[in-house]
Amino acid sequence: MQQRPRKRGQEHFAGNRPRECVAQRIGSPFFPWIWGTAALTWAWALALLSTRESLVELYLVIASAPRLWGVVVLPIEKQVAILGVGLLLATIGIRSTRAGGLCWPRSIRWLLAAAIIPLLDAVRVLGGVVPITFLEPLYFSFVTGMAVGNLAAESNVRPWWPTDSIRWFWLTVGLAVAAAVWWYWEGQQAYANFLLGYHDFGHFARRIINTWEGRGWLLESPGVPAYWDHFNPGLVLLTPLWGLMPDARLFLGLQAVCLASPALLAFGIARRYDCDAMTSAIWSLTFLAFPSLGLLNLSYSYGWHPVSVAVPLMFLAVGALLIGQRILALVAIVLACSFQESVIVVAGCLAAALALQGWLAGGRTSDGWRGALGRRMGHTRLTECLPVWSWWMIWAAMVVAFLLIARYASFMEFQTGRFSRLGDSTAEILLSPLLRPIAFWGRMLRMVSLYFLLGLLVPWHLPNVARGWPVLLAMVLPMTVLLAWEHGPAASLAFQYVSESLIVLYLAALGGSCSMPTDQSCQAVGTTDVSVRRVGAIAALASALTASSLYGSLPWSSPTLNLMISKSYDVPGQTELTYNPRAVGTPGHEMLTSILARVAQEPDVSVLATGRIASHLLRVRRLESVEQALVRWDLLGQEMGDDRSPIEAFDWVILDRYERFQQSLDRTDFLLEAARQAGYRTELDQDGLIVLRRGES
Structure with missing residues (x-):
């Protein structure tokens, strides 16, 4: 009777004899070379992505390092760490391949899939128009998870402690x-x-x-x-x-x-x-x-x-x-x-x-x-x-x-106001996919x-x-x-x-x-100490750690918030986008610290301040930021009456003309002029910081 042919991939599972592969015919030295190439390709791709800044607010990617060989600009400790992880993957892969007799396991194929990242850079170096997008770190994180997950299924590496240890x-x-x-x-x-x-x-x-x-x-x-x-x-x-x-x-x-x-x-x-x-x-x-x-x-x-x-x-x-x-x-x-x-x-x-x-x-x-x-x-x-x-x-x-x-x-009016393009009422907003398809689907897609x-x-x-x-x-x-x-x-x-x-x-x-079914997660020949459940967890951990290194906020992460810093302050004549005139050690920081200490001595006061400063004045009796003060300007006017300016609701006005986050210079200057017209006296006007105090009535 003719033997039924095996399905593709069936030989990879326990109880099936692995087919003879090219690596076995050529000899064991073939394994280290293949794994070394795959691991170095993966490490090269990670290093290239690590030279970029993924701006998570707008999903923009800034690549200031040279294409293809820009890895040399990375700190030496980061280069060593990336190379070390690559060598670890290669070592585990070599051991599992030799032990299981696998021919071109899935893990090595997924590692080689990371070559797309340096290949795209090579196309850019040769003059090809290939935009750098947020898809690249996402793709690399996915590939890493697939590679490590399959490697975990193929290997028989024992954990440090018993799997149920406290x-x-x-x-x-x-x-x-x-x-x-x-x-x-x-x-x-x-x-x-x-x-x-x-x-x-x-x-x-x-x-x-x-x-x-x-x-x-x-x-x-x-x-x-x-x-x-x-x-x-x-x-x-x-x-x-x-x-x-x-x-x-x-x-x-x-x-x-x-x-x-x-x-x-x-x-x-x-x-x-x-x-x-x-x-x-x-x-x-x-x-x-x-x-x-x-x-x-x-x-x-x-x-x-x-x-x-x-x-x-x-x-x-x-x-x-x-x-x-x-x-x-x-x-x-x-x-x-x-x-x-x-x-x-x-x-x-x-x-x-x-x-x-x-x-x-x-x-x-x-x-x-x-x-x-x-x-x-x-x-x-x-x-x-x-x-x-x-x-x-x-x-x-x-x-x-x-x-x-x-x-x-009372929050519905505020929240539904953010859907004004989709409709003027809750019903219109809910039906916007049909009533205003361009506005709705234009945002969704x-x-x-x-x-x-x-x-x-x-x-x-x-x-x-x-x-x-x-x-x-x-x-x-x-x-x-x-x-x-x-x-x-x-x-x-x-x-x-x-x-x-x-x-x-x-x-x-x-x-x-x-x-997760066994035929999707376990590619090992013979027994393995890695359970099916653990394979999915290990793959997720690899994906998360990789993604965090590229667009997260952990100690090893690439910069993601430089755009926020550049939006926070705008100093005339300063070309460095991430320059912070209020950072610890700057003259501006020392002045602000002394101002805050002075206001803190009078907790029963009302203060109007720019946002970054207002966050340091939470203990005063009344506090408004520049943005909210202007939103509530009419309300402040009603509180003060017809014969007084709305600005007079505040004892102190502390403004930073360099600060731009959620406020423009025009708005800051409007409040500054209102305070001066109301007779506030200037306590400080230096390095963009203006402090005014209401005079005695």
């Missing part, structure tokens, strides 16, 4: 603490160098401070409603913290803790998804390495935002549900929703996605389309925590809660939208999130809103708008990885 948990704790320390230090440096603005961190902090001081329930400024921009009553829970530590650095620390602490909860969630301790630690590290998480720390100089507090609470809600603590889960999700209305939307969408997943899972044994979809979706551990009808009830409750809040809170979505998905390893597609459906509505917004930062990886989606991305990737 040491993996303590490693996670140590890494989370290290991340929190780094992010606090990063925030402290930006704050000390006057690179953190009053928005968002300052004007949310003022609501906490005013509540604690008894000046109004979550009021930012007199005459302004409590929830004029966001619904966040949960801020009142933070007021005792201000009483314990009345310092702006409280919010820097709070931001760092809120970003790092979910890693510990991510560990527990992975354990409940039947991952061993090692794999759970890898998922926690993947979360910490996610590029947007690090970028959220400074949030493009906007700093802390209340929605950051919702991130660990959402992870806590999921973790509590997985261990059967439904009351704790309910309390956690309600608290999370109290820090921003958008959390309600994401939570509702996640509940609907889980309900759909549960319904599909119930039909896995059927022969129709429901069964086909059910067999192709991710892990259902979270879905199984509640009946399908319970998930639908949660979705309905979230919809009702959001509609009630939108009806009675921009390259920026593609960069944004890939920037969120690639670091989790695309095969993982593809398998977790039912959970990922929870992002459809939130992402549509962000992409349709006439607000540039909404589609940026560097702003707080992605915070609520972190739990969805994590669950989609984790669930997809845990359901």
